[in-house]
Amino acid sequence: MVNNRHRSLGLTDEQVVNMYRYMLLARKIDERMWLLNRAGKIPFVVSCQGHEAAQVGAAFALNRDVDYIAPYYRDLGVVLVFGMTAKDIMLSGFAKAEDPNSGGRQMPGHFGSKEKRILTGSSPVATQVPHAVGVALAGQIEQKEFVSFVTLGEGSTNQGDFHEGLNFAGVHKLPVITMVENNGYAISVPSDQQLACERVSDRAQGYGMPGYTVDGTDPLAVYEVVKKAREDALAGKGPSLIEAMTYRLTAHSSDDDDRVYRSQAIIDEEKQKDPLILFAKYLRDSGVLTSEHEAMLEKEIDGIVDEATDYAEQAAFAQPEDALKYVYEEQMGW
Amino acid sequence: MAILTYIQAITKAIQEEMEQDEKVFIFGQDVGKKGGVFRATDGLYEQFGKNRVIDAPLAESAIAGVGIGAAMYGMRPIAEIQFADFILPAVNQIISEAAKIRYRSNNDWQCPITIRAPFGGGVNGALYHSQSVEAIFANQPGLKIVIPSSPYDAKGLLKAAIRDPDPVLFFEHKRAYRLLKEEVPDEDYTIPIGKAEVKREGSDLTVITYGLCVHFAMEVAEKLAVENIDVHILDLRTIYPLDKKAIIDAAKKTGKILLITEDNKEGSVMSEVAAIIAEHCLFDLDAPIQRLAGPDVPAMPYAPTMEKYFMINPDKIEAAIRDLAEF
Numbered sequence: 200m201v202n203n204r205h206r207s208l209g210l211t212d213e214q215v216v217n218m219y220r221y222m223l224l225a226r227k228i229d230e231r232m233w234l235l236n237r238a239g240k241i242p243f244v245v246s247c248q249g250h251e252a253a254q255v256g257a258a259f260a261l262n263r264d265v266d267y268i269a270p271y272y273r274d275l276g277v278v279l280v281f282g283m284t285a286k287d288i289m290l291s292g293f294a295k296a297e298d299p300n301s302g303g304r305q306m307p308g309h310f311g312s313k314e315k316r317i318l319t320g321s322s323p324v325a326t327q328v329p330h331a332v333g334v335a336l337a338g339q340i341e342q343k344e345f346v347s348f349v350t351l352g353e354g355s356t357n358q359g360d361f362h363e364g365l366n367f368a369g370v371h372k373l374p375v376i377t378m379v380e381n382n383g384y385a386i387s388v389p390s391d392q393q394l395a396c397e398r399v400s401d402r403a404q405g406y407g408m409p410g411y412t413v414d415g416t417d418p419l420a421v422y423e424v425v426k427k428a429r430e431d432a433l434a435g436k437g438p439s440l441i442e443a444m445t446y447r448l449t450a451h452s453s454d455d456d457d458r459v460y461r462s463q464a465i466i467d468e469e470k471q472k473d474p475l476i477l478f479a480k481y482l483r484d485s486g487v488l489t490s491e492h493e494a495m496l497e498k499e500i501d502g503i504v505d506e507a508t509d510y511a512e513q514a515a516f517a518q519p520e521d522a523l524k525y526v527y528e529e530q531m532g533w
Numbered sequence: 534m535a536i537l538t539y540i541q542a543i544t545k546a547i548q549e550e551m552e553q554d555e556k557v558f559i560f561g562q563d564v565g566k567k568g569g570v571f572r573a574t575d576g577l578y579e580q581f582g583k584n585r586v587i588d589a590p591l592a593e594s595a596i597a598g599v600g601i602g603a604a605m606y607g608m609r610p611i612a613e614i615q616f617a618d619f620i621l622p623a624v625n626q627i628i629s630e631a632a633k634i635r636y637r638s639n640n641d642w643q644c645p646i647t648i649r650a651p652f653g654g655g656v657n658g659a660l661y662h663s664q665s666v667e668a669i670f671a672n673q674p675g676l677k678i679v680i681p682s683s684p685y686d687a688k689g690l691l692k693a694a695i696r697d698p699d700p701v702l703f704f705e706h707k708r709a710y711r712l713l714k715e716e717v718p719d720e721d722y723t724i725p726i727g728k729a730e731v732k733r734e735g736s737d738l739t740v741i742t743y744g745l746c747v748h749f750a751m752e753v754a755e756k757l758a759v760e761n762i763d764v765h766i767l768d769l770r771t772i773y774p775l776d777k778k779a780i781i782d783a784a785k786k787t788g789k790i791l792l793i794t795e796d797n798k799e800g801s802v803m804s805e806v807a808a809i810i811a812e813h814c815l816f817d818l819d820a821p822i823q824r825l826a827g828p829d830v831p832a833m834p835y836a837p838t839m840e841k842y843f844m845i846n847p848d849k850i851e852a853a854i855r856d857l858a859e860f
Contacts, residue, residue: 267606302639311638318605319638323629329595330630333602333610340558340584340608347602359622363595370590525640526674528698533727 222251225276236453245308246449247275252474253443256418260425269318269327269349272308282315289511296517324355328364335373346374346432354385369406374432382447387460403440415443416474537717540710542684546691560587561613597623604646617652618661631700632675647694651707659835665796671773677701678773682747689724706745729779735765738789743769784810788819798826820860825853
């Protein structure tokens with residue numbers, strides 16, 4: 200029996216199993232997207248594999264009824280916890296009209312849902328950071344109790360919008376939590392060629408906020424630090440910067456071949472840090488997850504992913520001329 | 534009804550909108566206690582406080598991007614960029630984000646932000662305090678670009694921009710700020726975005742322009758009326774998307790068209806206006822479409838001789854009208 204860490208964080212056995220379930224769901228959706236891509240059925244996939252613990256751990260520490268999130272393209276685990284379904288994601292993968300993110304307009308990984316308070320995202324990186332700050336500013340003006348949570352990769356922390364956004368949040372002490380999922384690579388470029396400082400979290404100092412570096416393969420560690428950041432934000436202590444150290448278990452995207460820039464030995468070594476394996480082990484060791492339960496979960500999620508895939512594959516595309524819709528508010532005659 | 538300058542009309546519009554809608558707030562460099570470098574936000578900090586009149590850190594991309602976030606949340610932010618010349622760091626936020634938020638989310642999210650910026654020359658502003666930047670944005674569906682030509686229009690169009698459900702770039706000619714004054718109603722009114730206005734009915738030739746040049750063109754038209762040169766003047770008011778019908782109607786009315794912009798000639802808004810006329814009015818034209826614009830140099834120089842050479846003025850307009858009238 201290992202030290203029961205989740206209970207000391209105030210998480211029930213049921214909650215941590217649910218965390219694992221979301222991690223597994225994200226992984227299995229992602230794996231299916233790759234299969235569909237390699238089978239020529241969908242043009243593109245960008246992966247969350249290796250980041251699931253950071254994403255799900257963080258999202259569990261947020262309030263899913265009031266908080267706003269501005270996820271980046273890998274954040275499948277975050278958006279699933281915030282209410283996106285496997286079907287929603289598959290509809291996006293197949294670019295079908297029913298895709299709630301964009302109606303088939305954007306590539307997969309460009310999340311958005313007003314109802315779920317998931318800000319619509321784009322491809323230029325770090326532009327979402329000022330957006331999350333703006334949402335927090337609006338909340339401060341209206342004296343509402345929520346935080347905004349924004350994520351990005353470590354390469355994207357070189358963008359001006361990251362620095363401008365964090366500085367704005369720091370100056371105005373806004374309830375913004377920025378989490379950088381540092382997987383060591385900006386596509387092919389390793390972080391020692393990207394960052395002049397040792398850690399992304401060192402950058403927090405320039406913006407008057409605490410910076411934390413946390414093991415992103417451990418959902419409980421990430422949960423703990425995001426929970427603290429949220430409490431601080433709501434207590435008026437301002438924003439936090441969190442760097443979650445992760446591994447990218449796939450190539451950057453379906454159009455990338457990572458064998459060109461990292462060795463098989465490194466890839467194999469990183470696979471040992473797979474958060475799904477590590478967290479399942481923790482749950483088994485702490486007596487929360489039995490092998491029967493695990494098998495049941497696998498089966499249930501396989502069923503969900505199969506059903507979502509079939510549904511999305513058969514769903515209708517938007518009409519060609521739907522490309523003309525929604526440039527402006529149309530009720531005004533535009 | 535009070536006599537207001539162009540900039541006072543802008544302040545009035547912001548003040549009235551902030552009074553009637555708590556979702557409206559303004560932020561940017563120096564908009565707080567100072568009341569703006571041109572004093573466009575004069576008195577607003579005292580009236581509404583630091584929660585709604587916010588001095589932002591000097592970083593244009595954040596000024597745009599934070600406003601976009603607040604707009605997505607449901608606020609009605611007015612972001613001030615101190616000079617249009619300094620909007621370039623915010624172009625990614627404006628074009629990649631604001632312009633595409635409704636479209637990319639399939640109408641789920643909206644971005645009702647107004648971004649105000651003083652533009653234009655004739656104030657000894659040199660290269661980086663004089664530019665016309667509208668053409669950079671005037672081919673980006675999802676954006677609306679408004680440029681008022683009078684105090685009355687400034688108030689009505691700015692109120693319409695703040696209430697508009699989509700992102701609006703609102704460019705204010707800084708030379709017009711204190712040059713132009715007229716009676717502006719105290720009561721609430723808006724002027725529709727997307728509609729041009731016939732400023733003067735005429736039968737000999739048509740001038741299509743916007744911003745400060747409308748004022749110059751009107752002055753010249755009155756002068757030439759005495760000589761029986763009857764000028765028709767269309768003020769575009771919204772320079773993107775263009776009011777095509779008004780442009781076509783104005784062109785057909787006289788068959789001789791002079792297009793005026795203070796921007797560099799190549800690829801200016803007037804290039805698109807010329808293309809619309811060429812597509813729709815070929816058999817109504819009695820002369821080649823003429824463009825009077827700034828020269829194709831990077832921006833206007835500081836020295837008064839060179840600045841004057843660059844700027845549009847009544848003399849240049851008069852000469853261009855006379856040439857066209859005689860064609």
